[in-house]
Amino acid sequence: MGENSAHNPEIEDEDLKQYLLNRIAALESKNMQYKEQVRQLDIEKKNIENQKIRYEREIRKLKSEVEKLRSPPLVIGTVSDIIDEQRVIVQSSAGPRFMVRVSNFVRPEDIKPGLRCTMNQQSLTVVEVLQEAFDSQIYGMEVVDSPEETYDDIGGLEEQIREIKEAVELPLIRPELFRSVGILPPKGVLLYGPPGTGKTLLARAVAHETQAHFLRVVGSELVQKYIGEGSRLVRELFEMAKKNVPSIIFIDEIDAIGAMRSESTTSGDREVQRTLMQLLADMDGFENRGDVKIVAATNRIDILDQALLRPGRFDRIIEIPLPNVEGRRSILEIHSANMALDAGVDLHEVAELTDSKNGSELRAICTEAGMFAIRAERTKVYQSDFIKAIDKVTLDLAHHPKCSPYDSAMFA
Numbered sequence: 001m002g003e004n005s006a007h008n009p010e011i012e013d014e015d016l017k018q019y020l021l022n023r024i025a026a027l028e029s030k031n032m033q034y035k036e037q038v039r040q041l042d043i044e045k046k047n048i049e050n051q052k053i054r055y056e057r058e059i060r061k062l063k064s065e066v067e068k069l070r071s072p073p074l075v076i077g078t079v080s081d082i083i084d085e086q087r088v089i090v091q092s093s094a095g096p097r098f099m100v101r102v103s104n105f106v107r108p109e110d111i112k113p114g115l116r117c118t119m120n121q122q123s124l125t126v127v128e129v130l131q132e133a134f135d136s137q138i139y140g141m142e143v144v145d146s147p148e149e150t151y152d153d154i155g156g157l158e159e160q161i162r163e164i165k166e167a168v169e170l171p172l173i174r175p176e177l178f179r180s181v182g183i184l185p186p187k188g189v190l191l192y193g194p195p196g197t198g199k200t201l202l203a204r205a206v207a208h209e210t211q212a213h214f215l216r217v218v219g220s221e222l223v224q225k226y227i228g229e230g231s232r233l234v235r236e237l238f239e240m241a242k243k244n245v246p247s248i249i250f251i252d253e254i255d256a257i258g259a260m261r262s263e264s265t266t267s268g269d270r271e272v273q274r275t276l277m278q279l280l281a282d283m284d285g286f287e288n289r290g291d292v293k294i295v296a297a298t299n300r301i302d303i304l305d306q307a308l309l310r311p312g313r314f315d316r317i318i319e320i321p322l323p324n325v326e327g328r329r330s331i332l333e334i335h336s337a338n339m340a341l342d343a344g345v346d347l348h349e350v351a352e353l354t355d356s357k358n359g360s361e362l363r364a365i366c367t368e369a370g371m372f373a374i375r376a377e378r379t380k381v382y383q384s385d386f387i388k389a390i391d392k393v394t395l396d397l398a399h400h401p402k403c404s405p406y407d408s409a410m411f412a
C-alpha cells in the first residue's frame, strides 16, 4: 500500500502543488518586502532630491553674495592683527583701523599680518587677500608693450599730430636735442575735446611710433573703484613707467581726478590729486631724462582744476575737436579702406551728411553700411547703404544717447 502510495502520481502532484503554493507565498511575501523597500528608497530619493534643490538654491544665494561682496567699490587695507579665524584688525588705506569679519570665502590660512586685502565698502568684510606684488591687472590698468595704431589710422587731426609729435615724440626719440639746446624736455600733453574724437587713438599712435610702452589708467576708476588706493596706484603707475622706459602714461578722464574742488570731492579724491600734482612736479628737473611722457585726456576741460592747467603741469594743451567735413571724409576713408565699395560710393557726400558726428560714430556708419550690403546679399557696398547707415546710427544715438552702441569705449 505504502509502496503504492509512494508511487501514486496523484499524491506526488499534491505535494508538488503544496510546494509550489508555499513557494508562491514565500515569493509574494518577498515581493511585498521588496516593494516596501522600493517605496522607502523612493521616499529617500525624493528627500535627497529636495535636499539637492535646497543646496543648489543656497549655492546660488551664496554665489550672488560673493559677487555682491566682491563688486567694487572695495576698500583696501593691511591686516595688522589676527584675532581668530573670523576676525582680524585691518588698517584701511584711508587711515583708521577696524576690527572686521573675514568672509567664509577667504581661507583662514591665507590671512597673515602685513598682507593687503580688499574689504566690502559697506560691511567692511574681508573678501579677498591681495598678492604682495603690485599687479596692474588687478587694478584694471591696460599695459601694452607697444600699441598697433599708427598716425595713418587717424583722420583729420594733422595739426594735433604735429603738436603731439613735438611734445611727446621728439623728447622720447631725440632727448639729446633738448639737452644741447639747454631746455627741459616737455613732459606731457593734455588732450581735450568731445568723446569719440580720437584722443585715445592719438595717444596709442604716439606710443606705437616711439615704440614706447603704453600704460593706460582711467581717472574715474582710480577714485571710485579702489577707495583710498588711488594715490598709491598713481605712484605705482609712475614707478612702472620708469622701469619700462620709454613709456607713455595715458590718463583718461583726468577730470575725475583733477576736477575743481567741490563739496562732493572726498579727502581720498584730493589725495589722488595731490599725488598726481606732486609726480608731475617731480618730472621737472634734471633727473628727468625725458623717457616717461604723460598724455592726459578729458571731455570736460571746463571743470578741470586750474592747478592742472597751470604752466609746468602739462606742456601743451591740445584741443581735439569734432571733425570738420574734410576730417570726416578722411576718417570715413580710413574705416572703409578694407571695404568693397561700389564705384558709385561718394564718401565726400557721406561726410557732408554727417555734420557733428564724431570719429567713433563715423566708424560705426561704415560698419552699418557693410551690414546693409550683407543683408541685401551683396558683396559690394553702395552709396545707398551709407545713407541708410547714417539714419540708423543717428536714430540709435537719439534712442540711447547715454549708452550708445557707438560709444568709443565699445570700440576701444
Ligand SMILES: Nc1ncnc2c1ncn2[C@@H]1O[C@H](COP(=O)(O)OP(=O)(O)OP(=O)(O)O)[C@@H](O)[C@H]1O
Residues within 6 Å of the ligand: 153, 154, 155, 156, 157, 194, 195, 196, 197, 198, 199, 200, 201, 202, 252, 297, 298, 299, 331, 334, 358, 359, 360, 361, 363, 408, 409, 411, 412
Ligand atoms: N580722428 C579719428 N580718426 C579715425 N578714427 C577715429 C577718430 N576718432 C575716433 N575714431 C574711432 O573711434 C574709436 C574711439 O575713439 P577714441 O577712443 O580715440 O576716442 P576718445 O576721444 O578717446 O573718446 P573718449 O573721450 O570717449 O575716451 C577709435 O578707436 C577709432 O576707431
